[in-house]
Amino acid sequence: MKSAILMFVTCIGQSIFMSVHDGEQARFVYSIMLPIVLLGQIALIETFLVTFKLSKPRWYPVLWGVGITFLSVSIVFHRDIYPVLQQVPDGYFFASPPSAVGFTVLKSFVFGSTLIGLVYVVVCGLKKVSSRNRWPYALVVLLYGLCLFNDSIVLQRHRTLYPTTWVGALLLFGMLCREIRWHMQDVYSQINVDRLTGVYSRSYGELYLSKLLVEQDVGIFYADIDDFKGINDAFGHQAGDQALKLLADLVSPMMYKPNALVRLGGDEFLFIFPNAESDDESHLHKELYSLLDGMLTLKDENDVIIATLQVSFGWAHAKRGSSWIEVIHRADLSMYQQKGAKKNGTRHR
Numbered sequence: 001m002k003s004a005i006l007m008f009v010t011c012i013g014q015s016i017f018m019s020v021h022d023g024e025q026a027r028f029v030y031s032i033m034l035p036i037v038l039l040g041q042i043a044l045i046e047t048f049l050v051t052f053k054l055s056k057p058r059w060y061p062v063l064w065g066v067g068i069t070f071l072s073v074s075i076v077f078h079r080d081i082y083p084v085l086q087q088v089p090d091g092y093f094f095a096s097p098p099s100a101v102g103f104t105v106l107k108s109f110v111f112g113s114t115l116i117g118l119v120y121v122v123v124c125g126l127k128k129v130s131s132r133n134r135w136p137y138a139l140v141v142l143l144y145g146l147c148l149f150n151d152s153i154v155l156q157r158h159r160t161l162y163p164t165t166w167v168g169a170l171l172l173f174g175m176l177c178r179e180i181r182w183h184m185q186d187v188y189s190q191i192n193v194d195r196l197t198g199v200y201s202r203s204y205g206e207l208y209l210s211k212l213l214v215e216q217d218v219g220i221f222y223a224d225i226d227d228f229k230g231i232n233d234a235f236g237h238q239a240g241d242q243a244l245k246l247l248a249d250l251v252s253p254m255m256y257k258p259n260a261l262v263r264l265g266g267d268e269f270l271f272i273f274p275n276a277e278s279d280d281e282s283h284l285h286k287e288l289y290s291l292l293d294g295m296l297t298l299k300d301e302n303d304v305i306i307a308t309l310q311v312s313f314g315w316a317h318a319k320r321g322s323s324w325i326e327v328i329h330r331a332d333l334s335m336y337q338q339k340g341a342k343k344n345g346t347r348h349r
Helices: 002-019 023-051 060-076 101-126 131-152 165-192 202-215 228-235 237-254 278-292 324-341
Strands: 218-225 260-265 268-274 297-299 305-308 311-318
Touching (some): 023 101, 202 218, 218 278, 237 268
Antiparallel strands (some): 218 311
């Protein structure tokens, strides 16, 4: 956010800088713009540090203090620090006179030091991204460096050129926005998707069910694999994980949106059917059973079936406005009633 605000201020400032017609006014505008450019580079580097998950030096906040102090001193003492800028006829830019060596050194230091810092951070960050994504960043940083060189050095000799740093900064910011979006998608996936099975997580499922019940009726199945602990004990937890993933894959043709399959934890799953009627239990159960019957099996390394698994389902229907906690509880009780009524839970071969 700080990077976006400072880049916006920089673009506005350069537009103002191009509109002034007096060297004294140009000097005052530049006394504001040079510190703003420094603060913008500090914000940009900090954004890269956060985006690429690089450790931020403890002294980094000091840079913000330096930048703000520089801005204050630059504005208050602009007559002592900056020369009256010169305007070339038919040119777009006010430039410092050749005699203003100190000002040229100051400007080169601000642009050069921040560019070195930015390049260092980007190089470190690119080691953490795929090779496919490195070239775009490298090219944009190179372009940004050329823009800085243009604004700090070239414009002193070819004053009809236009300042271009903001172009490179906007491109860099665009790349960062794309990276941030990818990170947000990754965070969304970690929170809302179960990593083992690829179905929705418990937190997402509970939120989704609660929102549905505000507007419509909902039917749910609470399900788990019979004697799942015995499967883990007999064949190991890897076999149990295989069973969970297979169950999610087998029922996926039925769990299209707005339906949702949620892993509550362990071997417990929640099947959510929006707008379902109370008498839909029979045909929904038959569809699920047809997808799983004889297909939910465990195989050894020779592809020989070593266990055929069964799943128990408990149905509950909730009217609009019902409590999602209460409907899950009813479905859970229904599932255990079905388990108790079964003569066989899991058959091993």
